[in-house]
Amino acid sequence: MALLEVDRLEVSYGDVQVLFDLSLRVEEGEVVSIIGGNGAGKSTLLRAISGLLRPRRGEIRFDGRPIQALPPERIVAEGLVHVPEGRRLFGLMSVEDNLRTGAYNPRAAAHEEETLERVFGLFPRLKERTAQMAMTLSGGEQQMLAIGRGLMARPRLLMLDEPSLGLAPIVIRSIFDTVRQVAAQGTTVLLVEQDVKHSLELSHRGYVLEHGRVVLEGPAAELLGNPHIRTAYLGI
Amino acid sequence: MIYLLEDAINGILMGSIYGLAALGLTLIFGVLKVINFAHGSLLMVGMYAAYWAVLLTGAHPYLALVIVLPLMFAFGYLLQAVVIQPIFKAEREVREPITVIIVTTGVWYILDNLGLLVFGPQYRNIQDNPLRGKMIEAGEMLISVPKLWGFCAALVTAALVWLFLQKTRMGRAVRATSLDRDAASLQGINPYRIYNIAFGLGTAVAGVAGVALVPFYNVFPTVGVLFDIKCFIIVVLGGLGSIGGALLGGMIIGVIESVGPQFMTATWTEAIVYGLFLGFLFLRPSGLFGVKYDW
Numbered sequence: 407m408a409l410l411e412v413d414r415l416e417v418s419y420g421d422v423q424v425l426f427d428l429s430l431r432v433e434e435g436e437v438v439s440i441i442g443g444n445g446a447g448k449s450t451l452l453r454a455i456s457g458l459l460r461p462r463r464g465e466i467r468f469d470g471r472p473i474q475a476l477p478p479e480r481i482v483a484e485g486l487v488h489v490p491e492g493r494r495l496f497g498l499m500s501v502e503d504n505l506r507t508g509a510y511n512p513r514a515a516a517h518e519e520e521t522l523e524r525v526f527g528l529f530p531r532l533k534e535r536t537a538q539m540a541m542t543l544s545g546g547e548q549q550m551l552a553i554g555r556g557l558m559a560r561p562r563l564l565m566l567d568e569p570s571l572g573l574a575p576i577v578i579r580s581i582f583d584t585v586r587q588v589a590a591q592g593t594t595v596l597l598v599e600q601d602v603k604h605s606l607e608l609s610h611r612g613y614v615l616e617h618g619r620v621v622l623e624g625p626a627a628e629l630l631g632n633p634h635i636r637t638a639y640l641g642i
Numbered sequence: 643m644i645y646l647l648e649d650a651i652n653g654i655l656m657g658s659i660y661g662l663a664a665l666g667l668t669l670i671f672g673v674l675k676v677i678n679f680a681h682g683s684l685l686m687v688g689m690y691a692a693y694w695a696v697l698l699t700g701a702h703p704y705l706a707l708v709i710v711l712p713l714m715f716a717f718g719y720l721l722q723a724v725v726i727q728p729i730f731k732a733e734r735e736v737r738e739p740i741t742v743i744i745v746t747t748g749v750w751y752i753l754d755n756l757g758l759l760v761f762g763p764q765y766r767n768i769q770d771n772p773l774r775g776k777m778i779e780a781g782e783m784l785i786s787v788p789k790l791w792g793f794c795a796a797l798v799t800a801a802l803v804w805l806f807l808q809k810t811r812m813g814r815a816v817r818a819t820s821l822d823r824d825a826a827s828l829q830g831i832n833p834y835r836i837y838n839i840a841f842g843l844g845t846a847v848a849g850v851a852g853v854a855l856v857p858f859y860n861v862f863p864t865v866g867v868l869f870d871i872k873c874f875i876i877v878v879l880g881g882l883g884s885i886g887g888a889l890l891g892g893m894i895i896g897v898i899e900s901v902g903p904q905f906m907t908a909t910w911t912e913a914i915v916y917g918l919f920l921g922f923l924f925l926r927p928s929g930l931f932g933v934k935y936d937w
């Protein structure tokens with residue numbers, strides 16, 4: 407049984423349907439990438455999985471249990487954590503308050519101090535800036551904080567929506583290194599990215615989304631060699 | 643000159659009680675992003691609660707807090723959970739739902755008329771309480787004792803609310819929800835529960851203001867209306883969602899009201915208050931302490 411199973415999902419905004427008959431799965435311990443252009447429906451998919459949007463049809467199972475009717479706060483408590491697009495930090499709160507807020511769910515709250523040390527170990531930059539207001543951090547630091555806040559929830563499955571968005575190449579590399587580290591420590595990762603090359607390089611498998619449908623799926627190495635992906639996404 | 647100082651001091655004291663009343667409004671707005679038009683009515687409920695608690699037990703007015711605080715918290719919590727929340731859920735996509743404002747206006751009318759039905763139109767006050775009419779002589783000045791108590795209550799309440807928001811886990815969740823509701827729910831926070839708590843807290847603070855007023859102020863079913871407009875002006879003056887701003891804004895209004903009549907008719911002082919309000923809306927809509935960034 408896969409850790410996350412999405413089964414024939416359909417999601418609409420009002421009358422406009424955005425996701426069509428979408429199925430995917432993530433096994434425990436895997437890193438899976440979802441790639442696709444602007445407006446393909448990647449963020450919509452993550453919002454539906456984390457409970458921010460109610461699907462119109464289909465089922466989402468986490469650890470075998472259907473979650474599509476649960477509110478976001480219950481889904482987080484199950485260990486399915488979503489680091490949203492654009493970071494969505496609490497800008498007027500300190501770095502430390504942002505991190506501690508991540509541990510609000512009861513399962514994570516019991517280990518708050520211990521997880522905080524782990525996150526500081528992963529991002530020493532954040533430890534130097536605990537009292538700084540989140541909105542005054544640099545873009546790279548903000549992304550570290552967003553991932554750190556997600557980790558504070560002690561995810562079993564971490565969903566990252568475009569963590570490389572708007573960052574310089576050198577910072578992007580360090581963010582992807584962190585994702586690799588998080589995965590190596592045993593967290594399952596579902597990564598949404600437009601940086602196709604980097605994300606497939608660190609993934610086991612990938613799905614390609616176009617116009618709200620899965621058009622291609624397979625092992626990451628295979629996708630990297632696929633002619634359609636090479637022309638449409640890698641520009642080769 | 644000494645009278646001017648006396649007026650200014652008493653104005654600051656009275657103004658801090660206005661600020662206390664506005665504090666509840668600003669708290670609720672800060673979290674729910676909705677102007678609660680029933681806030682004056684909540685203050686009215688708090689005043690009646692304090693009035694009856696003092697009258698029936700004969701206790702010191704401020705001892706009534708033991709009853710009024712939990713009662714008002716529960717009242718606000720339930721009002722939000724039962725009456726307002728369903729509207730919020732129906733409009734969960736909207737950030738500042740106008741229908742919720744309409745509902746709070748309805749609550750205002752219902753509460754005021756219930757007050758009239760249950761307690762009758764007469765003005766009530768507690769004649770024999772240890773604070774009523776008491777003055778402290780400071781040199782040639784006379785300072786009102788019940789207002790001084792109100793001033794202290796305002797400072798202590800503001801400090802406690804601040805500590806709750808800054809230093810507790812629940813307070814952090816309240817701040818997070820006020821900044822970004824969806825992001826907060828992704829952290830495992832149930833935003834609707836936070837709304838209930840914020841509404842309960844804001845109502846409890848209105849209860850403190852009720853206790854502060856009852857020793858020297860008349861209670862009647864529409865007393866809230868007198869404070870409603872002041873509270874809105876104070877909250878805009880101080881900055882929506884700002885605790886310190888509410889207190890300072892209250893004191894500014896209090897001083898204008900008490901010192902103004904020395905120089906002009908009372909009608910003109912009101913004109914100044916409204917002028918200040920409009921001026922702020924034009925020149926600095928985020929108020930004295932409001933943050934431009936979000937709220």
Ligand SMILES: Nc1ncnc2c1ncn2[C@@H]1O[C@H](COP(=O)(O)OP(=O)(O)OP(=O)(O)O)[C@@H](O)[C@H]1O
Binds near residue numbers: 422443444447450
């Ligand atoms: N709140 C909304 N209301 C209506 N339509 C929306 C809303 N959010 C997204 N959409 C539409 O849904 C489609 C998918 O959007 P989505 O944000 O999921 O794309 P995406 O793959 O994440 O794109 P990007 O890479 O640019 O972030 C787009 O056509 C978008 O316009």
Ligand SMILES: [Mg+2]
Binds near residue numbers: 567568
């Ligand atoms: Mg997106």
